[in-house]
Amino acid sequence: MKVRFAVNGRAVTAEVDAETRLLDVLREDLHLTGTKEGCGEGECGACTVLLDGRPVNSCLVLALQIEGADIVTIEGLADGPRLHPIQQAFVDAGAVQCGFCTPGFVLSVYALLRDCPAPSDEEILMALEGNLCRCTGYAKIVDAVRLAAKRLAEARVQEAA
Amino acid sequence: MRYVRVETEAELLEALDRDGAHLLSGGTDLLVKMRSGLLRPKSLVDPARVAALRGIEGSANALWIGAATPFAEILASKEVAARAPLLADVVRVLGCVQIRNRGTLGGNLANASPAADSAVPLLLYEAAVELRGKRGSRSVPIGDFFLAPGRTVLEHGEYMRGVSIPVSRGDWIPFFHKVGRRRALTIAIASVGGLTSISNGKAVDVRLAAGSVAPVPLRLKSVERAVAGQALDDSVIARARALAAKEISPIDDVRATAHYRREVTADLVARALERARAT
Incomplete structure (x- = not known):
């Protein structure tokens, strides 16, 4: 069966089976390998993408369920060679170790800061509860979120001025 | 396996009537069960576009x-x-x-x-x-x-x-506590919820329910009966605790032992009533 949807603003069509997951289409057909498969059962969040703006586990979504939807993957955030401020904050805060969980974390943070530009620590932890990191612990990741929130707020002030 | 997207309740009824049809909602449990081989539907029926269900x-x-x-x-x-x-x-x-x-x-x-x-x-x-x-x-x-x-x-x-x-009374004192390994993404070892209404120092209406401690989530009726109309003093709470442990039928599994589930459920029931008393 054919499925049509948008990925990072680009319209795509893919030929899929009923069993094909969104994760499989992204990685195998569209070669968007920034989306990672960790547990494959919705526990780890490594496969997080934005579906119509909301974080979901792409391992728990069938490709055919997203007909007409708008998907954003980690590849959709950077502006050419310039990292998105959230990505840059992860680098600067040292919130990346092996990096496998990072794309999922960054997309969860993207949705958080869009809806809640100045989150409390509690709100940060709640937004990241579905993403696991097995290297760093979470202190530097939370630092990165705070740093990204601060920089995005500064950028908004500059833009307004 | 087939994937069937339906737009109306009439189409949904027709699609579900077929042999081996299974309804697909959010998929967060179903897809895990299918991938581990626990479930092999012949068709998945997706009602996401049926407005009446949302x-x-x-x-x-x-x-x-x-x-x-x-x-x-x-x-x-x-x-x-x-x-x-x-x-x-x-x-x-x-x-x-x-x-x-x-x-x-x-x-x-x-x-x-x-x-x-x-x-x-x-x-x-x-x-x-x-x-x-x-x-x-x-x-x-x-x-x-x-x-x-x-x-x-x-x-x-x-x-x-x-x-x-x-619509129910407006003076419920709510309680919910889930015991698990971590806060997020945890399958409960035991959970207890309660709604208590207190008037003149007495629990005029008490509802208690528990999850993960019996084959199905259940109301703790024997505890409710014992507590209804009583002042929530220590002896009433001790009785509630004992009855709660009796009413449930937990099992040993990978998450916890039956013994632990019994103890923790009794504790949570006591905590729900203590919380209501203190409110």
């Missing part, structure tokens, strides 16, 4: 939540926060952001896990589920909906339209 609506008598409404919408709803605050409290600690964005209330109930978080507040509010099949619709009290782990009264070809939560 949304939250308050009327004078009840709050209606469509079965295919994702938890994120329930958590964001002012109507739910105002009229079924305990449901909002439970949904806040259900799964994680990603799961709440896909998982639905109807899916969580129809999956019929003994640990289904959303069952506990619905048992306490005495909600009813509306089921529809070829022979028509029926309303089933949530307490009669679950039969055994993974089994409900849903018959082949039947689906859940939604959940109706009756």
Whole structure:
């Protein structure tokens, strides 16, 4: 069966089976390998993408369920060679170790800061509860979120001025 | 396997009537079961576009939540926060952001896990589920909906339209606590919810329910009877604790022992009543 949807603003069509997951289409057909498969059962969040703006586990979504939807993957955030401020904050805060969980974390943070530009620590932890990191612990990741929130707020002030 | 997208309830009924058809809601439980080989449907029927199954609506008598409404919408709803605050409290600690964005209330109930978080507040509010099949619709009290782990009264070809939560008294003191390994994404070892109404120092109305400690989520009726009309003093709470441990039938499994579940459920019941007493 054919499925049509948008990925990072680009319209795509893919030929899929009923069993094909969104994760499989992204990685195998569209070669968007920034989306990672960790547990494959919705526990780890490594496969997080934005579906119509909301974080979901792409391992728990069938490709055919997203007909007409708008998907954003980690590849959709950077502006050419310039990292998105959230990505840059992860680098600067040292919130990346092996990096496998990072794309999922960054997309969860993207949705958080869009809806809640100045989150409390509690709100940060709640937004990241579905993403696991097995290297760093979470202190530097939370630092990165705070740093990204601060920089995005500064950028908004500059833009307004 | 086939994937069938339906747009109307008539199409949904027809698609579900076929041999081996299985309804696909948020997929957060179903896809895991399918991939591990526990379930091999011949077709998956996706009702995401059937508008009648989605949304939250308050009327004078009840709050209606469509079965295919994702938890994120329930958590964001002012109507739910105002009229079924305990449901909002439970949904806040259900799964994680990603799961709440896909998982639905109807899916969580129809999956019929003994640990289904959303069952506990619905048992306490005495909600009813509306089921529809070829022979028509029926309303089933949530307490009669679950039969055994993974089994409900849903018959082949039947689906859940939604959940109706009756308007109840405004003076409930709510309680919910889930014991698990971590806060997020945890399958409960045991969970206890309560609604208590206190007047003149006495518990005039007490409802208690527990999850993960019996084949199905259940109301703790013997405890409720023992506590109703009583002042919540230490002896009443001690009795409630003992009755709670007796009423449940927990098992040993990978998450905890039956013994631990009994102890922790008794503790949580005591805590619910102590909290109500202190309010």
